[in-house]
Amino acid sequence: MSLQPQAADALEERSAFFIGADSGNVSEEEDHHELILQKANALASENCLREAIDWFSAAMRYSPVRPEQLSTFVDCILRNFKRKAAGPEPLSGRSSRDAAESSAEEDVLECPNCHCFLGEPVTLACGHSYCKRCLQRRLLHKCKLCSEHVRGEEKVNVILCALLSKWFPEEVEKSKKVTEVDALCRRKRYQEAVELATDVIQSDPDMTAVARLSRAEAYMGLKQYRQALEDTNVCPRSSCSAEALFRKAMVLHEMGQVDESLQVFLHCLAVDEDFPCAKRQVEKILCDLLSPGDENVKVGLRETTQNALPHLRSKTLVADAQAQPQRPVQRQHLHQVRAASVHHLENQEKRWESVERPGLSRAHSLRSHGSNCSEEGLKRVCSAPQLGDQDKGSLLKRKLSVSDMEPCVVDSGSSKHKKQGVAKGSKQKPTKPKMRTIPKDLLDSNDLECSLCMRLFYEPVTTPCGHTFCKNCLERCLDHMPQCPLCKESLKEYLASRKFKETTLLDMLIKQYLSREYAERTKTHQEETRELSDLTKNVPIFVCTMAYPTVPCPLHVFEPRYRLMIRRCMDTGTRQFGMCISDPEKGFADYGCMLIIRSVHFLPDGRSVVDTIGGKRFRVLSRGMKDGYSTADIEHLGDSRVEDSEELARLQELHDAVYEQARVWFQNLKIRFHNQILQHFGPMPEREADIQATPNGPACCWWLLAVLPIDPRYQLSVLSMTTLKERLVKIQHILTYLQSIPNN
Structure with missing residues (x-):
């Protein structure tokens, strides 16, 4: 196995930079530290876990490493962990067939993350809705349905909240109680949180899983760790397993059991690799483990670094020579030391492959053995000689090895529940709640009307402030002012993103339960679109400048009426509009040229730069007006052909x-x-x-x-x-x- 070409080239370039560099230069120290981190990340990306540990340890000898800089290292560890712990079937997910079957069975009113009743739904920028609890507790980094990044700053969807409160008032109240438990924990009122969570568990079996996990957090706040562990071990629904593992790992970490907590954090990431809090915790733990603890450790680091990392040796020699106040070094002697160091470094450059190749060849050999790769790769995690501390190195080896770990969900030893196999265990599917049916007498199309056009939602989109409008209605409002039409909250960032994604849950509910009304609304929309698509009747006219066939005509569009006009040309697919110069009497001239839109570049504030080119010429037959911009019935012009030779x-x-x-x-x-x-x-x-x-x-x-x-x-x-x-x-x-x- 060899490094990626890009990584190898970067290492060669940066290595050349260090030859002859001044060892006392601060910027050189930073560059050297960056070089070591690049090497460590390259090894981690190539799955060379043992060598990566060595290089990350060496990097910390020069300068502190932030936990987030260990992200590639964590991914490497996790890949090995999942191979060993999962066996033939991955821990992190199901097959596409199982996912499809599960999706068909799931209730549309359940949270895609925790699979509990939505209660207080929050709609993300991608259009998918999650329960408020999952977002408040930062339980997901990406959308489970489309993998788009989750900001977590969106507010509760007002329309969906009102509908669910009307259709399922009791279940909404139960969900709010669990949310209240979390709120009490945030205010550190742990005893009250325990009491309220216990009431929920005793009164509502459907909310047992999430209530127990919230109660576990409260128990941890009270330092009642045994009770907290028991709550994390009782998770009747596999959908909660990632959160249960994370909560258990947090309890173990609070108890000082770093070994066990790291194992469970990794297990949590194996179940859900996008669990953000778990990854941050693993990064912090590894950062603490790899950081040298005292001066003895630093001495050990220096010695082993000189022996193991030839690129660093010359730098260390010069630094040591300069760091002895009792024996001042003459400038000439210092130059001799530097020259010798550079000469030694050049010789070591030739031996670079012989130093790092064994590790790489071992990794290549491990990978070539198929299923034995993960087991051998984890068992050979060394005690990180750069640490200079055998106890600490052994601890790291023990934490990253899973050879003795059983593939189970969670079990503290005190629970009466048996361990359940995750990969090799029973394939029995968890019991799913019955599909919720909305009472027909509570269905009212007026509840699903846009507050702007006063018609049934068509392509409903939800703003970050939680209000929902038809897509076209919202875009027209944002043409005039980047604020929510209802609450006046700023939507500048939302407008700049240009991601007006449909709220899938609302769209699904309308199509399923108001199919007749939706069909009528669709028919009206299609008729309006056909009317806008005619290139001879009611053609939109941009009154501005002269345009000519085949000649480019770039436009800066900023007026609301023309923003709407350009958007309609794009939405209908015609991508054309007329261009005429102004006429003081008629409004615009009798002749003009059609412009064909080649591209539209939207600016963050809603303005756009439109690249057009001239098309057919036309003559105006009649004039009109639509939504603020001019329109015209036209006839196209063409040159009469000359037939006589x-x-x-x-x-x-x-x-x-x-x-x-x-x-x-x-x-x-x-x-x-x-x-x-x-x-x-x-x-x-x-x-x-x-x-x-x-x-x-x-x-x-x-x-x-x-x-x-x-x-x-x-x-x-x-x-x-x-x-x-x-x-x-x-x-x-x-x-x-x-x-x-x-x-x-």
């Missing part, structure tokens, strides 16, 4: 003459104007073989019309022409006039 030949000659005249004019422009045209409109189009290939004629005519310094009204008259000959003659007159003016 002689006339076509003369037209071709005129085109070639105008093209050559335009090329000379463009080349003779001042460099400043020349560059501005290139920046905004690009280079002059190439001469076309067939000048009648498109209804709009050669692209060079439109490019010239766009760059020539003439009045927009004159440009408009050329845009409206339907014969190529007229257009070429007009452009020729303009070029002749411009070339007659002295070039200042």
